Amino acid sequence: MKPLPEVRGKLLRDEPLGPFTWFRVGGNADALFIPADADDLADFLKALDPAVPVSVLGVGSNVIVRDGGVEGVVIRLAGRPFAGITTEGDTITAGAGALDSMVARASAKAGLAGLEFYAGIPGTIGGALTMNAGCYGAETKDILMSAWGLNRKGERVDFALADFGYTYRHSEAPADIIWIEATYRGTPADPEAVSAKIAEITSRREQTQPIREKTGGSTFKNPPGHSSWKLVDEAGWRGKLFQATGGGAMFSELHSNFVINPGEATAADIEGLGEAVRADVRAKTGVQLDWEIRRIGRAA
Structure with missing residues (x-):
């Protein structure tokens, strides 16, 4: 280079x-x-x-x-310069490197409802902006006001909510934008009530998702009218080890839309498992599973 x-x-x-x-x-x-x-x-x-x-x-x-x-x-946007979180009135502004869960907790402290679902998303604000992240019936588009970032030329670009063209797990914003900061609007509420909802979401996630495993969150988007986990489960892939070049990967016994690395998996094991399941589900049901997990880089 x-x-x-x-x-x-x-x-x-x-x-x-x-x-x-x-x-x-x-x-x-x-x-x-x-x-x-x-x-x-x-x-x-x-x-x-x-x-x-x-x-x-x-x-x-x-x-x-x-x-x-x-x-x-x-x-990689890491450290305090990219992880700041501030509140003013009914708005909360967060750096792209801030954890979604920390933004949820900050909104509770400020007495702002509507961002509680971010407690159930294991990523950062930058990722949430890129894919309209959501869970438990709420999405980024429901609370976002605006965001700004840098394009490939290093120029600042500002986006209002409408500019994102958000749909389910998708944004129309240019893919080369590196998000720096986002501003959200919450609804004034009792801080204890917001904290209680966050605790409920956190508990539910811990009970239903393999969060202590080496995983990547939801593997596939939900196809229209279907739940990905049911399609994976019904095709017989829950807990079934798949090996390509390493120790193997599998879909979790706890949640069959979560791939886990149970030990010595390679990236080829994980991606190969996903592609094998996509092909099997398509053959058995005619339903197309689309990746929610991003794949980057070169094959070995």
């Missing part, structure tokens, strides 16, 4: 990405950039050769990094 621009943050060559993902699998990034702040990121993007591919990695809760690693530069 060509020489990269000078930065104030960390710029690491040939850096393993597996440790940054919940699956704990995957190859190395050609380069991993952890910017010092938004200005550092903007300067880097402005100076970076346009031919160099750029990928963004949050907390790695909903991504498979393929075993061959990721070409170009992987950007």
